[in-house]
Amino acid sequence: MGTIARAAVVPGKVAHLQQAWTARPWRPTGMSSSSASSSTFDSTRGHIRAQGMVEFALILPVLLLTIFVIIELARVLFAWLAVENGARFGVRYAITGDFDPAQCITLYGGPCATESQEDGARIPSIEKATRAGAVAILKDDSVSVVGEPGFFQVTVCSSRTGVAFLPGDPDVPTASSCVPVEDAGGPGDRVVVSLAFDHPLITPFVSTLWPKLHLTATREGIVEQFRTARVIGLPATAAGPSPTPSNTPTATSTATPSKTPTPSNTPTPTPTPRCSEIYISNMWISGRDEIRATVRNRNVASAYLTTTFFDWTQNGSEYIDWFRFFYRYWGGNDSNPPTGPIGSSVNFPGMDNERWRADFDNEPSGGIWGDFSLTLTFDYPGWGQCVASDSLFVPRPPTPTPTSAISATPRPTRTPGPTRTPSPPTNTPSSPSPSNTPQPSTNTPPPPPPPPPPE
Structure with a gap:
């Protein structure tokens, strides 16, 4: 305080001291300016990192x-373009009237011999072309129920x-159909190719509430005159020698022409069904309480499911709740196997496949086995009946056993090491040690003494 008081007396010193005091803030004793700024910076940086996380x-x-x-939006756009492209591919192939000869072998066991067989081979050929156009989408041929992810169907x-063509309803959803059977049309007819696809979604949370998106595409076209002969202008023939004139014969009375009846359109006959083309392709268990089977009708004509006979093994108090084929046609609650025969009249369109399902209730804890x-007995009206059958064995699920308590593991004991086996002693003769052999002595007389010196 004394220094400040003296500085206040000296002119010009007060402003200098005030500036120095303001520029140098107070710090605790022993803390330098560099350590204080570093501590403040580290604390601020730590707060920034935590806030960012x-x-x-x-x-x-x-x-x-x-x-x-x-x-997901990109996948939906791609699937929609693929479905539209598939319908275009199918209708372009349909209007040409062409067919794949391999389909004749599949349907009739040999080349198509009549126009009706060619029309029957055109339908699977159009479906094949449609599938070739709708590429790189997640279609599942094992799914035959509309509304399930992966469902894919082509209708001609x-x-x-x-x-009659019955368009599908995307709000229900339902696929398009052609009744009574699919038909590719003849020359001059309008042909329709409809495609339905249930696109599976993969976005988390969204796929749980909305597992699929029903996409449809329909294209129409006029079938070309592929069976009508075309008039071709022929070139003039080469001129030859002029014929020699001859006498003209006398005209005779010509009979009055009669009226020719107007030709009528002959209906195209439907190919004869074959029982080998309606069959059960596979049979499996779904979950713990349902048996499923895929049934295929590769004939052009429609069939009707008239009788169902299902034999099963009862392992407790389980019972069959219902049968389903296109729709639930029996809901009996039968607990005594076998079940059937069950009568029905379910329409099974030609060139189609459908999933048959049987549901059990009150099944064992491990599931049915x-x-x-x-x-299944199918009837083709006006032709006859066909029988399709299959069987399945489901092994019994293992019975869970209680896990025993953990026992104390014995401590490892010390294993004695190998003992040294004494080897039998051997008496090996050693080499003889050198001995002091006495040398033979010789009795040599000593020399005579020298003579005495002369006196």
Whole structure:
């Protein structure tokens, strides 16, 4: 305080001291300016990092959901374009009247001999071309129920008399159909190719509430005159020598022409069904309480499911709740195997496949098991009946056993090492040690003494 008081007396010193005091803030004793600034910077940087992690954790779910939605929209757009492209491919092939000869061998066991057989081979050929156009989509040929992810169906119909096209409803959803049978039409008829596909979604949370998206596409065209002979202008013939004139014969009375009846259109006969073309392709267990089977009708004509006979093994108090084929046609609650014969009249269109299902209730805890056999009788009106059958064996699920308590593991004992086996002693003769052999002595007399010196 004394220094400040003296400085206040000296002119010009007060402003200098005030500036120095303001520029140098107070710090605790022993703390330098560099250590204080470093501590403040580290604390601030730590707060910034923690704040960034919290903000990233909050925005990450929204970011991931946005990315998945973008990917899903791209997949939906691609699937829609593929479905539209498949319908275009199918109708372009249909209007040509062409067919794949391999389909004749599949349907009739040899080349197509009549026009009706060619018309029957055109339908699977059009479906094959449609599938070739709708590529790289997640269609599942084992799914035959509309509304399940992966469902894919092609419908071919025409404007020919006696055939009606029923468009599907995407809101229900239902697929298009052609009654009573699919038809590719003749020259000059309008042909319709309809495609239905249930696109599976993969976005988390969204796929749980909305597992699939029903996509449809329909294209129409006029079938070309592929069976009508075309008039071709022929070139003039080469001129030859002039014929020699001859006498003209006398005209005779010509009979009055009669009226020719007007030709009528002959209906195209439907190919004769074959029992080898309606069959059960596979049979399996779904979940713990349902038996399923895929039934295929590769004939052009429609059939009717008239009788069902199902044999099964009862392992408790389970019972059959219902049968389903296109729709639930029996809901009997039968607990005494075998079940049947069950009468019905379910229409099975030609060139189609459908899933047959049997549901059990009150099944054992491990699920149903044992031997299962299915026999379905189909009737082709005006032709006859065919029987399709298949069987399945489901092994008994293992019975869970209680796990024993963990016992104390004995401590390892010390294993004695190998003992040294004494080897039998051997008496090996050693080499003889050198001995002091006495040398033979010689009795040599000593020399005579020298003579005495002369006196």
